Amino acid sequence: MSTVAEAAAARAAATAGPDPVTFAKALTTAMADAMRADDGVIVFGEDVAKLGGVFRITDGLMAEFGDQRCFDTPLAESGIVGMALGMAMNGMRPVVEMQFDAFAYPAFEQIASHVAKMHNRTRGRVTLPMVIRVPYAGGIGGVEHHCDSSEAYYAHTPGLKVFTPSSVADAYRLLREAIASDDPVVFMEPKKLYWSKDAVDLEALRRDFDGAEAAERAEGRAAVVRPGTDATIIAYGPAVPPALAAAEAASAEGRSVEVVDLRTIVPFDDETVCESVRKTGRVVVVAEAQGFASVASEITARVQERCFHSLAAPVRRVTGFDIPFPPPKFEHWHLPGVDRILDALDELQWED
């Protein structure tokens, strides 16, 4: 698997200097900190122990916490999630890794029929504090079944929270919050961002998390990651970097574009989204997933229902095409890029 070699190489390069921090390192640190803070936090999945995961996100956890708290399982995703559910029922906080987006599908029955419903089925008597980590989406030249954007399946399932960070700081913050949550969280990690870096002070983030009041959590709070006045781009996960790049390019053309990063798809932050839309009056929703019946569709519908009278133009979507994720040599035509986002911005009836 070329992605494994790439991951190893990128990670080796990334750890050469103490600063800046990679997205991957922020995730690893979040798990290690959560494991230090709570003995009930355990990490398991396929290849997560000795190897540290195919993307090395669990690297070092078995060495520090032992093979009772970070261990490999037989190769069976339904087994991993079903067993995690039982452990969560019995006092643990399991954090399980699905190796790739499309390899999580065998676990879908456990996720949709049990993980999502147990709290409701038992009138809240059984809580399931568990996290299902899913490396997802494309942009890494991965082969078929390694690049799916599967977030809509989970977001459409009542009872699941769906988090997806796009920045190094949020990778740490949101994963700590997901592990601390008493609700099950599907934690979607944009794998093309694993090697992205930012000068982030993990020590400060740790202190912030430990000291934060519930009201200061990132869960359910979208972030305005670039302020602007003329139009709003709403994005999440892997679509945030191209959205920011497009906003930068637009500013060169004299347009001030605000970028809102959802951070958590469920719970959804209508408030921040609508506040931005009411201010700018023009909206482009950007997502890497195929657009039909998608999270982008939901965002578009919500904005038009709630902010219709503030809109100067119909909301535009820039998403992946409605095709199975393409082979590596085709993916650059498929993924929403800066030009396609700028084209959509141009079509927001500026002449009216």
Place this chain on the structure above:
Amino acid sequence: MTIPAEAQAAITRFGISIEDYMLPVHGQIQILAEDGTMLPEDRRGSSPGHQYPVPTDRELLEAYRRLVIGRRVNDQNSALVRQGRLAVYPSSHGQEACQVAAALALREGDWMFPTYRDSVAVMTRGVDPVEAMTLFRGDWHGGYDPHAHHVGIQSTPLTTQLLHGVGVAHAAKLRGEDTVVLAMCGDGATSEGDFHEALNFAAVFNLPVVFFVQNNQYAISVPLAHQTVAPSLAHKAVGYGMAGERVDGNDIVALLAVLDRAVTLARAGSGPLLVEANTYRMQAHTNADDATRYRNDAEVQAWAAKDPLNRMRHYLRSTGVLTDDVETAFAGDAEDIAQQLREGLGSDPTLDPQDLFRHVFTEPTPQLREQAALLADELARDELSREEH
């Protein structure tokens, strides 16, 4: 591979192989004959490494009391379906010996993971009968607190609950607790992928789980021969490196003996075990099913002759343990629970429509709060227009 101490002892004592220890006996373990007489030791189906002591009279009498109650619960609930008080009831009529033995094999701190047909086992474990019926009355998806009696919620997807049991056992093992989990499923469920994953996970992590398969011969209409061509379901165990055993599922004496040994071994660290009970669903799958379309009366009648209650009653009468007075007392106990069911399910439950939104998450999301308000407003307007008319 690691050989459990019990297997090692059997290997040394009887000179058998690890496979002989793990493979089930030829035929099945049976202690009470169908006519209720106790079989001599050499006719109980046992073989070296598969010996089972007979439970005490006191244990047998209590088991019989539970059988009488279980049968009454099944028949009362089926009647409540006919009266429209329950939406559906998958009856375990004919399988009561399995139901009772499963619950009696466990200690207080142990866990049971039942299926939708295991209501009698759930009640025998101590769950309130009316709460157990909430799922089938339709006023919620599950009525009892799984933590109160360590009973997983009755599950309608097949076999998924086995993995939950595996997880509960794994968590307990990591904390050094001596919990045993009894994870239940039926014959059809052994074809599901989660059956394989649960057995394999339990074996690989050496977890104290007893998988208890009630082979009642049919998965709704499909007979066992269409599910598997394995020599028996118990034979599947050896492929996972665990011991399997096959027992007469209508003989509660044999069931108590086999399950007690399995639970004791699991608690002692033997790793998981599989017990297949050979039994029969005397009634249709549910009230919505028509069993005459897939099985004939002669077959049903042949199984009626193996009834677990008659057999046990005959035995206990013959030894003098079961007197007329005791029988009357047991019938009274059964009638008390039947009355509890009739009263509890005879009145309509009070439903709060806001419950729809309350438990989706630990705290409702803003969107759920909006939808809750929408429904409340809709209902308030309905109320108003009813008053106006």
